[in-house]
Amino acid sequence: MSCQYVKQRCDEYIDNSLSEVENMIFKEHLDKCPTCHEQIQQAQQIREALHNMDIPPMRSExxxxxxxxxxxxxxxxxxxxxxxxxxxxxxxxxxxxxxxxxxxxxxxxxxxxxxxxxxxxxxxxxxxxxxxxxxxxxxxxxxxxxxxxxxxxxxxxxxxxxxxxxxxxxxxxxxxxxxxxxxxxxxxxxxxxxxxxxxxxxxxxxxxxxxxxxxxxxxxxxx
Amino acid sequence: MSLINLWSRKQDKQQLFESLLAPYIEHLYKLAYRFRGNQADAEDLVQDLLIKLYPRTQEMSGVENLKPWLDKILYHLFIDQKRKESRSPINLKSEDLDENTETNHPLTFINTQSQENDRYLEQVFQALNELNSDQHSLIILHDLEGYTLSELEQMLETPIGTLKSRLNRARGKLRELLMEPNSNSQRYKQMRG
Known part of the structure; x- marks a missing residue:
């Protein structure tokens, strides 16, 4: 698997929509490639931060x-x-x-x-x-x-x-x-x-x- | 006979409207807040949505899954608002204002963990607002609301290929905006372990 392939498919990896086999190969590549690993980590971190954004509670009335x-x-x-x-x-x-x-x-x-x-x-x-x-x-x-x-x-x-x-x-x-x-x-x-x-x-x-x-x-x- | 059908027979439009919408108001408020970024505009967006929906009460009562149906209309309303606003060329530029205000606020140098965390979340929020309205709403609907791209293909009436590349560009731009040397992302990453 190439870094270019990871770049192309990273959205699907983050969305957990790769097949089981593809997911496994993807992970193997991430273990070996610090650059791709960092990129995926950044994307996941942003996604996590989006989920952590506070929304003020709705007014009761x-x-x-x-x-x-x-x-x-x-x-x-x-x-x-x-x-x-x-x-x-x-x-x-x-x-x-x-x-x-x-x-x-x-x-x-x-x-x-x-x-x-x-x-x-x-x-x-x-x-x-x-x-x-x-x-x-x-x-x-x-x-x-x-x-x-x-x-x-x-x-x-x-x-x-x-x-x-x-x-x-x-x-x-x-x-x-x-x-x-x-x-x-x-x-x-x-x-x-x-x-x-x-x-x-x-x-x-x-x-x-x-x-x-x-x-x-x-x-x-x-x- | 379902409650909805019973209401329909009574032709009590107001009560039907309320019974249909009430369970979704809080969800709509949250989604509107994510689109608009502040409470006042979020409330106004929900209000505009409900005013639009009232004449469609009967139609709503026949919708099987109301949540995505409402989300879709809210999304289109938001996009309409943004397009109207974007025709006006002047906006407050945060960088212009920061230039004038930064030196007055020495408290910004205090770095507790929670402040850094908050500041990073604020950066994420600002970065989200830097995206164009199509990218912005796609991130919200897909990454936060959990709609799949196939569902969004229907909801946004946009081919899935376009959505995939839009999502890729949106996430790329967020990374670009947040991973600059001055961002708090690295510290945030350390904090989150």
Missing amino acids: FAQQVINNAVQHHETAKPNLYKGLSLALAASLVFVAMTGLYFNQPVIEDSPAIVIGLNQTKNVKLLFDAKDNIDNVSISIELSENLTLAGYNNSKLISWNSQLQKGQNVLALPIMATEFGKGEVIARLEHGGKNKTFLIQINTQQGGSTRNNLNPDFTPLNV
Whole structure:
């Protein structure tokens, strides 16, 4: 058996889908070949790690909540539901209109408050609609004391340079609420000495919040 | 007469819907979490799935094995979401953010065994997210959920040959991402014996 053969069949070996004879020959090769042995060991180690990844337990009320929302979505009178949905949608997807290169004086645009459960993370998506391609945009995200960006060690100010492409640009912020109360996220975009500021209000509440939306539309803000 | 048939005769759609779905919500949440990587998005994905399914309650009651049927729809919903998201070119780049934040966090130098273990698992999770959505979901469905490639051929409506090469590339990329010199994999390996 060659190393090339091992490389080709290693997925089947890991999946335990080789025949008994093939499996035996495969093992014999691994005993003699440290390179192939190492490769298989690495693959098994990754697979083991995947199995060990923690999943936070489901909230106790989630099952009932998600079923009720689905039923309500279809059974409730349409006009009211539509209105309710529009509000819910704004909760995690914020639409921001950018007017290409034409930044004016600093502008603060408010969005409807987003609700996040205490110690829970919600992906808040900022949707920037750019009329042109914009290179070298300086982006900064500032978080109030009761909020943190999951995975970024409680940093309250994060800045980097990027570019906007013509059309919709999504910035996904995994925001975690660490304390009760009202908080805010300030997103600043700067280009060529001009800047624009957006304010997103975040309220923390006990337990999680579940949107009952289906369609990926959004509520525009002060366009 | 089965409970499901009895419910159908009563035409109690809401109760039928609940009785069909309730046993699978936790499983769907876990699968959605593995697809999406965080609780809020996982909950939203499950919610979207159930909203889609309610009009198909009657159809569901006739499905013999509901779990793979639900997994398949959840998978397609996830892929749709990812494709919509991928049309937007700007994302937070973790390396950009690390550059700005790393020096502020001396605690990262403390190396206890469990922290290293956690960090490696985090690396695995990040590496998984580096895969494209087809590769990502194949690893989850095959390696974690235990679907065979033959089952996935039906579920994903993709020829088995394509799935084999996709799996090979996905595992290769994970190895590549995780076996770099700076990764914690070697220490993890020692810890796991």
